Amino acid sequence: MKKLVIIPAYNESGNIVNTIRDIKENAPEFDYIVINDCSKDNTEEVCRQNGINYVSLPVNLGIGGAVQTGYLYAYKMGYDVAVQFDGDGQHSAKYLEQMASMLENGEADMVIGSRFIAKEGFQSSFMRRMGIRYFTNLIRFLTGKKITDPTSGMRMINRKLISVFAFEYPKDYPEPESIVTILTDKFVAKEIPVLMNERTEGVSSISPKKSIYYMIKVTIAILIARLG
Amino acid sequence: MLSTTTQLFLLGACIFVMLFITVKIKKGRLKLKYGLPWYAVTFVIFVLAAFPKLIHKISELIGIHDPVNMLFLFGFVYLMILLYKLTASVSRLSDKVKKLTQEAAIHDKCENKEKSNE
Numbered sequence: 001m002k003k004l005v006i007i008p009a010y011n012e013s014g015n016i017v018n019t020i021r022d023i024k025e026n027a028p029e030f031d032y033i034v035i036n037d038c039s040k041d042n043t044e045e046v047c048r049q050n051g052i053n054y055v056s057l058p059v060n061l062g063i064g065g066a067v068q069t070g071y072l073y074a075y076k077m078g079y080d081v082a083v084q085f086d087g088d089g090q091h092s093a094k095y096l097e098q099m100a101s102m103l104e105n106g107e108a109d110m111v112i113g114s115r116f117i118a119k120e121g122f123q124s125s126f127m128r129r130m131g132i133r134y135f136t137n138l139i140r141f142l143t144g145k146k147i148t149d150p151t152s153g154m155r156m157i158n159r160k161l162i163s164v165f166a167f168e169y170p171k172d173y174p175e176p177e178s179i180v181t182i183l184t185d186k187f188v189a190k191e192i193p194v195l196m197n198e199r200t201e202g203v204s205s206i207s208p209k210k211s212i213y214y215m216i217k218v219t220i221a222i223l224i225a226r227l228g
Numbered sequence: 229m230l231s232t233t234t235q236l237f238l239l240g241a242c243i244f245v246m247l248f249i250t251v252k253i254k255k256g257r258l259k260l261k262y263g264l265p266w267y268a269v270t271f272v273i274f275v276l277a278a279f280p281k282l283i284h285k286i287s288e289l290i291g292i293h294d295p296v297n298m299l300f301l302f303g304f305v306y307l308m309i310l311l312y313k314l315t316a317s318v319s320r321l322s323d324k325v326k327k328l329t330q331e332a333a334i335h336d337k338c339e340n341k342e343k344s345n346e
Binding site for chain 1: 322325326329330331332333334336337
């Protein structure tokens with residue numbers, strides 16, 4: 001089993017070294033690749049100096065385009081499993097082996113690390129939780145499946161989905177939409193409880209001003225995805 | 229009814245726009261493909277300005293009382309179609325740019341790897 005951790009990074013020079021160390025220590029069976037999404041800070045320099053495996057996008061593509069680059073890389077390099085893992089210190093690599101074993105024994109095509117099963121660790125702000133719950137309900141209404149953390153950026157997929165996402169993946173705000181797409185196509189998504197940390201540096205890609213736009217856009221994207 | 233001055237002004241403006249678009253295409257600043265809709269709309273305005281009675285005929289024909297309203301309606305619909313085509317081609321372009329960016333980044337990576345292996 002070839003397993004790859006995809007770390008999308010936009011202006012993450014302060015976190016990236018720790019993220020890589022976490023993966024090397026706690027998920028040694030995984031290869032990793034940092035997708036530097038045309039960062040304005042010295043993320044690329046930090047990667048080069050520390051011997052970190054990375055690719056640099058010549059223009060900024062946003063989170064979806066960056067992660068998709070990782071899936072395309074995984075597809076070309078023949079990886080069996082690929083996991084999206086944020087470069088901002090929110091995720092812990094200790095869950096990766098467990099997530100991979102669920103894909104290896106075939107019980108799921110996608111495994112999502114959820115903050116809201118054990119309800120421990122960093123739980124995000126109240127407003128964000130409300131937004132996430134709205135998407136959980138919308139997805140349950142449309143697909144009949146309960147996904148407690150549809151916006152989680154910690155998602156692992158098998159080879160079948162790698163070869164789907166490498167060529168078809170939403171450009172921005174991809175998480176909830178791509179879940180609905182795969183559920184509609186009869187793939188299986190499962191969640192495991194994880195603890196997440198509050199980001200130590202950097203800012204979320206979704207500012208309060210953008211959140212209304214985010215809600216509307218993702219809602220429409222989900223409805224269209226459900227059409228199949 | 230159009231006054232002769234207005235008529236002349238419109239005809240002149242049409243010729244100016246035609247020349248402007250042609251020069252831009254010649255210089256490579258505008259693709260002929262995207263210049264064609266401009267030629268078309270200028271041509272139509274040119275014909276209507278030259279034969280203003282046509283406007284009344286057409287608006288009578290389709291039952292719009294005020295010819296001005298008909299012109300606005302046609303202009304609006306035409307612009308909507310143009311805008312739709314524009315957004316569609318921007319969408320296609322952004323997909324292509326995304327694909328190119330990803331392939332270029334991965335290609336660079338593989339090339340560097342080969343170099344360091346040598």
